[in-house]
Amino acid sequence: MNLHEYQTKQRFASYGIPVANGKVATTPEEARDIAASLGVPVVVKAQVLTGGRGKAGGVKLAANPEEAFEKASKILGMSIKDHIVHRVLIDPASTISKEIYLGITNDRTVGKPLLMASSEGGVEIEQVAAENPDAIKREWINPSLGLRDYQARNIAEGINLPREHWGTFVKIAKALYRCYIESDATLAEINPLIITEENVLFALDGKMSIDDNALYRRKDLAEMRDISAEPVTEVQAREAGLTYVKLNGQIGCMVNGAGLAMTTMDMIKLYGGEDVGPANFLDIGGGAQAERVAAALRIILSDPDVKAVLFNIFGGITRGDEVARGIIQALNEVPTTIPMVIRLAGTNSEEGRAIIDGANLPNIRSASTLTDGAKKAIEAARGA
């Protein structure tokens, strides 16, 4: 789960990381009032859960409250990579003499949180990392020790931070780590961490992602989820315990397991050519039970582009008979004429096939293998 910039910065502030004292507006009028109360030139920043908002025109300077109104009017309602802007953050404008990158994420290769920094902060940091890896300074953090002062000093020295800022930098880095751990985050990033022309260090922008698996014990964070910022189907899928990502093709896919779900998409792409492709990624997860399967089918069928549905279920912990009952339950609730290709294998798959056959449903073809299923689904989508 991703947090908005304004949520991230509020959380950073609660850990003592210096951030600008801006506020969030949902209307141009609010934006004007906030700018007026700040009394200085401001930046109007789109709050969307995706990157690249600057290039998309989602960040604008405003010299006065009227300009803030105007810019907010333009930005609110904008679509940035399919994310609609519902909120803007009004921050005092800053003078920037230096931009630093400072981020923490999990390094899966060593199984530890990794603190990274570069003196070349800003949006081009990935390019810096690719072209000049040494410009990124790294400290792996032992989870039982936490981030130690000397590690933050090593980074400060490594990025040639002027020594007068070391004390603040060490505090910011340690606060960022505490915030990361105590939020069960998978990402906590300050980019850029700036030195202003007044020689003050603070976090100009911030990003956090929270481990979905840990939200059960981070209720305060779970409540910060902005479902208005997400496609409706993805929200529905999550609430049903599914993973769903909408794509641009015609064949709805319902598969158990992320690897097999991707493979099923790959096979549709491989055999489908230019005209037919997967309509979605959908993993019903392990041990999926009937209700979840029904919810998944409803979500797939809500996509008007879907011309055929491919069920590819290879039971392990998931049991074929339960999937079959789920399909029948969903088709009873959501009648449809869209053709379906069902391929059941693995645990309890014979029982599952018997249930499907016994239901005598129209528009259903069965498939024996993955390749067979993909090809039949492609035929069905083309025939429709």
Place this chain on the structure above:
Amino acid sequence: MNLHEYQTKQRFASYGIPVANGKVATTPEEARDIAASLGVPVVVKAQVLTGGRGKAGGVKLAANPEEAFEKASKILGMSIKDHIVHRVLIDPASTISKEIYLGITNDRTVGKPLLMASSEGGVEIEQVAAENPDAIKREWINPSLGLRDYQARNIAEGINLPREHWGTFVKIAKALYRCYIESDATLAEINPLIITEENVLFALDGKMSIDDNALYRRKDLAEMRDISAEPVTEVQAREAGLTYVKLNGQIGCMVNGAGLAMTTMDMIKLYGGEDVGPANFLDIGGGAQAERVAAALRIILSDPDVKAVLFNIFGGITRGDEVARGIIQALNEVPTTIPMVIRLAGTNSEEGRAIIDGANLPNIRSASTLTDGAKKAIEAARGA
């Protein structure tokens, strides 16, 4: 630093460990009032920072407030192993169906906290440990993981605790560990942890020792120190940064380093025979400066049994010149006719000897070696 039973139990209670709801009295009247307010038979327990109070008559049952008054009158003011009883704890009396031992200390061999329990709790636990080590169940605790539920369950199973008590036992053990760690303790012990005849589990008695080196960061615990329960000289020594233990001999010893201090005592004992022995253990610590040496000398001379003083200083981090200046400063402040034997070696010892010689002090003999110093001090003590 040791805590009293009542302090320990208050702290245990703040971690959720069930304890009796007793109160502390400093007079027999208070004891009576507390017993009256509890309204049940009580136990009057001497609060002293030493073991063996039960055998010394420091724990008595009282059936009613008047008896509580009487028993408290007898116990208050009592001396238990040289510790005067200034306080009694008045606890409701319990029926005991089972006594369990549960303790945590540091196991220096493996460098980890060790949780120990036995189904044979009570004062004979050390005998149990010596005669039947398997009756003690042990779990070493990884400091980065803390005490895990399954470790407490392993212990509960190992001591054959009835399963109905497992849930409470796991909570108590985990609370005890948290209390141990968050107190920078070196000992946290519940002995006995009882099962009452009403089948309730709770801590009847508790002991905690706090790491003196950590008191700088445990201000709340440092304030719990009961200096009225300690000999005055030991309090003075601690405040001066010294370690002092009064013994029964005639030769005051001032030595740097615990090992050499013990060795100096051993040499006095070795060569002194029956009539002359060390009057104290005193370690002036590493890097001892003049003021500390002067304080040490004042403490040694406050012991009326002292017939001679032996200085044995082998400088390392401690510097001989500073010790010499400290001796002269102390002798100026505390004139005495008691003979002194001074042996200085190591870092800056030549400068130190020059300072002593230059001061032309009476009653001072110098010694060249440890053995020479011990023998000269013995002669001096016998001659006095």
Place this chain on the structure above:
Amino acid sequence: MAILIDSNSRVVVQGITGREGNFHSLKMIEYGTNVVGGVTPGKGGEWVHGKPVFDTVKAAVDATDANVSMILVPAPFAADAIYEAIDAGVALIVCLTEGIPILDMTGVYEYLKNSNSRLIGPNCPGLMTPGQAKVGFMPNYVGMPGNVGVVSKSGTLTYETVAAMSAAGFGQSTCVGIGGDPIIGTTFVDVLEMFENDPQTEKVVLMGEIGGRAEIDAAEFIKAKMTKPVVAFIAGRSAPPNTRMGHAGAIVEGGQGTAEQKIDALRAAGARIADNPEHIPSLLS
């Protein structure tokens, strides 16, 4: 020979009294796996499928000499279950549980490194040495004894591939699902090394997917150390580019996470690449 499990493995199931633990223990027993008992705190003394249930892993190991533990407990309790198995001295721990917080696994990973236990998973389908033993979810019928080692990040994709292999007559020495979580106990490289050293294994099938750099590490290992032929499949070629938050993940991966990059690295290391997992048997010939 085989790797990790065989007919001598003595398996205890942590979470045997749960719905899934009960069901899959039965499947394992039916497969012939030597399941010697189960663990559920508070249920010691009960019996499941004729196997004794213990309150603690320690008690289970003391009583049964179990050397493998399968963990199938809810995610909030899974880390504790792994620690318990490590402390009880279980040599091989197979954690099937999905949804364990990364922070929990960070601690487990550190503890594991300094222990004598090996962890497979979490969030994995387990493993199977056909004809000898199965620990986990793999459908009983898919495997067939043979000499191809199989290692995969994905559960169901493994079943798919193993079933196709068996149907085509390519039996397996051992099939290992390592799990796809960010932090796992046993990596591709670990398993490749075991297969390289296993006399029974003659060829190896590796199934990876997009994200992370485990397949890149595997390619480097194959290039440097493997003498046995490897056939690989990478899932996710059709996945849209990741729209991830922030830059940290990309910096860590160093831009090596796409299917194309992984396929290129594996091909350059000498592996044969399958477009379709059902074509793997033909590439094994």
Place this chain on the structure above:
Amino acid sequence: MAILIDSNSRVVVQGITGREGNFHSLKMIEYGTNVVGGVTPGKGGEWVHGKPVFDTVKAAVDATDANVSMILVPAPFAADAIYEAIDAGVALIVCLTEGIPILDMTGVYEYLKNSNSRLIGPNCPGLMTPGQAKVGFMPNYVGMPGNVGVVSKSGTLTYETVAAMSAAGFGQSTCVGIGGDPIIGTTFVDVLEMFENDPQTEKVVLMGEIGGRAEIDAAEFIKAKMTKPVVAFIAGRSAPPNTRMGHAGAIVEGGQGTAEQKIDALRAAGARIADNPEHIPSLLS
């Protein structure tokens, strides 16, 4: 040959700008120790006794190739200083600081076990290879090159004994003060093993004291593994019985903490026992 330090040791001093750090660095330089620099955060760029000061151990190691660090910083910062030295890859860390909380050392001990560094101390006098190098507090004049290895819990008692040995003509290979804290990085057994394997060392002197069971472990090691003669002294025979709180400590020690028990165990292991540390030379003959 010698153990742990010699004329090739390159020593960095953490806390070199402090009063004691400054003084003892000078003594070490006077002794001939190759002190290559110091570390004090915030004072990088300064010079002490002609040696450069760095802000971090990493920077010091990068610039000087130091392989030994001596730590003499205040107790509240000592654990951090040890972690920093470990992470900078320093092979030998000698922590002189006294008064470090046990809880801090518990974490250090765990971290150290999984590192490539060795820690001597804390709360120790350091070590000396006479004629080659000294790291710590030992007075420069006490040692004399030779072939007796010395290991001791106590600082000043070590100086005492080493001075007596030198005066009697018994030189030392290396003298190691391991420190008397409850948790230390290097034990008697560790050092005995090094002396046993060191060709220069022909005999060993061990000085222990009451409390703990390190001398019992040493006796067991001597009995099982040592071929070289050992002379031992245990301080504290005249100490009154410990009036300790509670029972946990006694249970852990298993009643093996008194001077008599330790002396008996060492004698039974074949060590010669000195009543007086100044008699050690005569027992070495």
